[in-house]
Amino acid sequence: MIAVGIIGSGAMGSGIAQVVATAGHEVYVLDKNGEALLRAGQNIKASLKKLVAKEKITDAQSEEIYSRIHLVKEMNAFAKCGLVLEAIVEDLQVKQEVFRELESLVSADCILASNTSSLSIASIASVCKQPERFIGIHFFNPATIMQLVEVIPAVQTREGLSEEVKELVKSWGKVPVITKDTPGFIVNRVARPFYGEAIRILEEGIADAPTIDWAMTELGGFKMGPFTLMDFIGHDVNYRVTESVFASFFYDPRYKPSFTQKRLFEAGYLGRKTGRGFYNYAEGAPQPEPNKDEELGRQILNRIIAMLINEAIDALHLNVASKEDLELAMMKGVNYPKGLLWWADELGLQHVLDTLDGLYEEYHEDRYRTSPLLRKMVKNGQTFFQYEKA
Numbered sequence: 427m428i429a430v431g432i433i434g435s436g437a438m439g440s441g442i443a444q445v446v447a448t449a450g451h452e453v454y455v456l457d458k459n460g461e462a463l464l465r466a467g468q469n470i471k472a473s474l475k476k477l478v479a480k481e482k483i484t485d486a487q488s489e490e491i492y493s494r495i496h497l498v499k500e501m502n503a504f505a506k507c508g509l510v511l512e513a514i515v516e517d518l519q520v521k522q523e524v525f526r527e528l529e530s531l532v533s534a535d536c537i538l539a540s541n542t543s544s545l546s547i548a549s550i551a552s553v554c555k556q557p558e559r560f561i562g563i564h565f566f567n568p569a570t571i572m573q574l575v576e577v578i579p580a581v582q583t584r585e586g587l588s589e590e591v592k593e594l595v596k597s598w599g600k601v602p603v604i605t606k607d608t609p610g611f612i613v614n615r616v617a618r619p620f621y622g623e624a625i626r627i628l629e630e631g632i633a634d635a636p637t638i639d640w641a642m643t644e645l646g647g648f649k650m651g652p653f654t655l656m657d658f659i660g661h662d663v664n665y666r667v668t669e670s671v672f673a674s675f676f677y678d679p680r681y682k683p684s685f686t687q688k689r690l691f692e693a694g695y696l697g698r699k700t701g702r703g704f705y706n707y708a709e710g711a712p713q714p715e716p717n718k719d720e721e722l723g724r725q726i727l728n729r730i731i732a733m734l735i736n737e738a739i740d741a742l743h744l745n746v747a748s749k750e751d752l753e754l755a756m757m758k759g760v761n762y763p764k765g766l767l768w769w770a771d772e773l774g775l776q777h778v779l780d781t782l783d784g785l786y787e788e789y790h791e792d793r794y795r796t797s798p799l800l801r802k803m804v805k806n807g808q809t810f811f812q813y814e815k816a
């Protein structure tokens with residue numbers, strides 16, 4: 427079993443280290459910040475202890491897992507690793523610097539990987555002497571719990587490496603999907619309308635935040651409504667992702683951020699963590715009630731789902747990922763109640779097309795343009811999946 431190196435021991439690095447050590451690998455974790463490294467060690471210990479308390483693992487197993495985690499100060503420790511995964515600050519120059527230094531210290535067959543959420547894998551790999559061994563391995567937060575891992579080959583990545591990494595990720599008990607090196611990969615691209623269209627509906631005054639959240643959870647089956655979720659993620663993080671995806675798509679209006687969220691971010695109303703976002707989390711603050719008008723709720727759900735489905739179909743149209751991986755990604759990465767393509771079949775592709783064309787007709791905005799694949803499939807009377815006739 428290969429030894430694995432992790433660079434960066436923050437939220438992601440420490441979680442990934444725990445996952446990989448639990449799967450039986452020796453793991454070497456490095457951080458330039460000694461305190462962060464010690465904290466990571468303590469966090470992993472505490473996390474394993476919780477699993478013991480829940481009787482998921484025994485005390486002996488917890489100790490054995492922890493004994494495989496080595497906190498290191500020098501990159502030399504990675505000389506024996508078969509894979510080194512970077513999870514440091516989201517800054518291209520800093521990441522490139524790390525890989526420049528790292529490559530001379532690791533063996534020639536060591537796989538190099540980045541956990542970046544928003545940078546292109548090609549741009550990080552470009553500084554390597556052997557960029558063909560570079561790949562994206564994108565975990566979701568918290569890495570110990572979320573099952574999905576996006577595997578992202580860059581243009582430079584050698585043939586076959588994605589499949590090898592996919593098998594490795596599977597052996598860690600995770601669900602890997604393969605995606606093209608395009609902005610947001612699968613999840614952070616396809617999920618944009620969950621936030622963006624919900625905010626648009628709010629901005630137009632069609633419904634308030636609790637009503638939209640109610641429609642999406644009660645009628646749509648989502649675990650959290652968009653406004654509760656954005657408050658949970660934090661408007662600093664969620665707004666920045668939206669802005670970065672928008673810029674990376676050469677300012678495609680489909681991904682345009684909203685002033686509503688930007689102002690919350692600017693005001694420091696970051697959500698739960700600051701006590702205020704779309705909702706007020708101060709103790710005793712009155713919680714606004716949703717308007718449980720079912721017709722209104724269904725209109726809201728239909729509009730947001732149609733926009734999500736359109737994103738998923740367009741990602742398929744542009745070969746960002748396979749049908750199966752698109753479905754898995756949204757169910758395992760963001761806990762959607764159903765795969766979006768399956769949902770499209772269930773609603774009827776004609777209905778989805780009519781909803782989107784209706785929005786385009788009303789607004790004449792490019793964000794409502796329909797994926798050519800949806801139009802083509804409707805024309806040909808196709809569905810995404812085969813169903814047994816009842």
Ligand SMILES: NC(=O)c1ccc[n+]([C@@H]2O[C@H](COP(=O)([O-])OP(=O)(O)OC[C@H]3O[C@@H](n4cnc5c(N)ncnc54)[C@H](O)[C@@H]3O)[C@@H](O)[C@H]2O)c1
Pocket residue numbers: 433434435436437438439456457458459462463512513514515516517520524541542543544564565566567
């Ligand atoms: N937090 C998330 O939800 C999430 C999800 C998926 C992917 N990611 C990606 O994972 C990466 C890390 O995110 P995070 O949330 O764990 O960040 P974090 O800020 O919690 O941790 C980053 C760690 O990297 C260390 N570091 C910075 N520069 C370094 C260097 N040159 N050498 C060694 N260590 C260095 C810092 O000291 C810090 O401990 C980013 O690329 C981020 O985009 C984050």
